[in-house]
Amino acid sequence: MSRSSEARRWLVAFMLFSVFGQTWALATPVFGVPDEPAHSIYAAAAARGQVWAPSEGVETVVTVPAEFADVPLVPCFASHSTLPAGCAPAFEGRPGEAQVVTTVGHYPPAYYAYAGLGSLVADGAVAVYLMRGLTVLLVAGLLASAACSALRADRPRVALAGLGLATTPMVFFFSGSVNPQAPEIAAAVCLWTSGFVLLSRLREEPGASLRWSEPLLRRSLLAAVVLTVAxxxxxxxxxxxxxxxLVLRGSREAVRRLLRSPAVVATVPVVCATAGSTLAWIVLRDALRLLPSEGFADLPVLPAAVTSLQTVTTGLSQMVGFFGWLDTPQPDVVTAVFVWGLATLAAPALAGAPRRDLLVLGALAAAAVLVPATLQLLTYREYGFSWQGRYTLPLAVGIPLLLGLLPATAATGRAGSHRRVLAVVVAAFVTLQTASLLWALNRNVHGIGGLWGRSAAGWGPPVPTELLVAGLLGASLVCAVLTLRSGRRAGAAPGTGVVADGRVETSPLPVAAGGRSPLQEAAV
Known part of the structure; x- marks a missing residue:
């Protein structure tokens, strides 16, 4: 695959993911995402150089544009799903500055200094939309890189299907907000995908290039850097x-070559430096501190362990779609669509899979439950049980991604079964994305339980709701079509596909001249 061809694919994916994120940014009222007021205040302060303001507990006092002084940390419609967002006053700019309290001023500042740039060129609601737009671009870039890496997998279409299930509506809901959650998840998605494919190529092609010109290496390292500061x-x-x-695909020889690569040798110190700076920041600013909650201070350990497990295991809906300020879960039938798609992807992938792959997937699923439950149990007397499902997504997205990335086995080699899996997963993706947007829009415009339409106390997005729904539906359908057409692993002979689903198939996607693999092409 030529570099220009790969660049075009990245650009198409970037534009599609930008549509998803920007649609949610416009479909959500200002400060309509959990903790967005606090994050917006800190972003405005960080862009003005205030990253070490005085703090007391979780409260940090910063000097920001005066309009932020009128912003409540919790808006009137939060936790009231039947109340439209129209109860909140318009957020308009005004001259001057004011000292304002934020509860996230002790978080690592990199994301906030970036997103806060939008507040330097505008004020009021426009500034918030610009900060959201910068978040959308960052998330779209990381997800586009993940999509291009998925096209290099053994089964590109199945890998893209796994990516579609990993990017749940919750990811795009937060990508359209001022919040570091979505960039963290997107960086994890990119690292899972690019790292897996890179290690797989090193095992399959001992002479593969590991220069900086190799996209898989660049994406893996850049995603790791973003994760260290998110x-x-x-x-x-x-x-x-x-x-x-490393357990799944890290052979001794592959790891040895990876660590000796000049690109890795030059970049690892950067990753270590950013990770070290974040670790120092966590210690010096007590960045793991949460809002205190004394309601469980006297709860015995055993009941606390049960409660912690219950809060974590019921968080699946929060990973898929839980809108507003944790007040609007999507209908159970929509969550069931996600489970249906995931089960359809998992059944053939797990049948006949090597024991090591099964053990890693099982350990990953267990860790997605036990790690949050343990963290809560260690701190519940001081902070209660405040874990949300989205916090686990950087780890949990590995499950659908790996189900799509693992190579084909004898059980997955039947073409008919392969096509049915893809049809179910892409249908689930389109349904999830569109239904979730409609549900969240109705909650914001009219309130859950009301009829669709805007009432006197309602709220309306800055563009027509019909345009938002049509845009997201169109982007979802384009993603589905491109996924179904991406049937050949990059590097196959021109005009043919790999025997990944039991048959050789043609593909409209271009390949490098001579049929060289992308790693071989990079070495030329």
């Missing part, structure tokens, strides 16, 4: 992802 817990997820990838 959120306080990102370092934990980074270690877990790297450990899982």
């Amino acid at each position: 959120r306080p817990l990102s370092l934990l997820w980074l270690v877990a992802i790297l450990a899982a990838l």
Whole structure:
């Protein structure tokens, strides 16, 4: 595959993911995402150089544009799903500055300094939409890189299907907000995908290039850098992802060559430096501190362990779609569509899979439950049980991604079965994305339980709702079509596909002249 061809694919994927994120940014009222007021205030402060403001507990006092002084940390419609977002006053700019409290001023500042740039060129609601737009671009870039890496997998279409299930509506809901959650998840998705394919290529092609010109290497390293500075817990997820990838595909020779690569030797110090700076920040700013909760201080350990497990295991809906300020879960039938798609992807992938792959997937599923439950149990007397499902997504997205990335086995080699899996997964993706947007829009415009339409106390997005729905539906359908057409692993002979689903298939996707693999092409 030529570099220009890969660049075109990245650009198409970037534009599609930008549509998803920007649609949610416009479909959600200002400060309509959990903790967005606090994150917006800190972003505006960080862009003005205030990253070490005085703090007391979780409260940090910063000097920001005066309009932020009128913003409540919790808007009027939060936790009231039947109340439209129209109860909140318009967020408009005004001259001057004010000292304002934010509860996230002790978080690592990199994301906030970036997103806050939007507040330097505008004020009021426009500034918030610009900060959201910058978040959308960052998330779209990382997800586009993951999509291009998935096209290099053994089964590109199945890998893209796994990517579709990993990017749940919750990911795009947060990508359209001022919040570091979605960039953290997107960086994890990119590292899972690019790292897996890179290690797989090193095992299959001992002479593969490991120069900086290799996209898989660049994407893996850049995703790791983003993860080191995203959120306080990102370092934990980074270690877990790297450990899982090394166990799955990290042969001794592959790791040895990887560590001796000049590109890796030059970049690892950067990753270590950013990780070290975040670790120092966590210690010096007490970045793991949460809002205190004394309601469980006297709860015995055993009942606390049961409660912790219950809060974590019921968080699946929060990973898929839980809108508003945790007040609007999507209908159970929509969550069931996600489970249906995941089960359809998992059944053929797990049948006949090597024991090591099964053990890693099982350990990953267990860790997605036990790690959050343990963290809560260690701190429940001080902070209660405040874990949300989205916090686990950087780790949990590895499950659908790996189900799509694992190579074909004898059980997955039947063409008819392969096509049915893809049809179910892409149908689930389109249904999930569109139904979730409709549900969240109705909650914001009219309130859950009301009829569709805007009432006197309702809220309306800055563009027509019909345009938002049509845009997201169109982007979902384009993603589905491109996934179904991406049937050949990059590097196959021109005009043919690999025997990944029991048959050789043609593909409209271009390949490098001479049928060389992308790794071989990079070495030329």
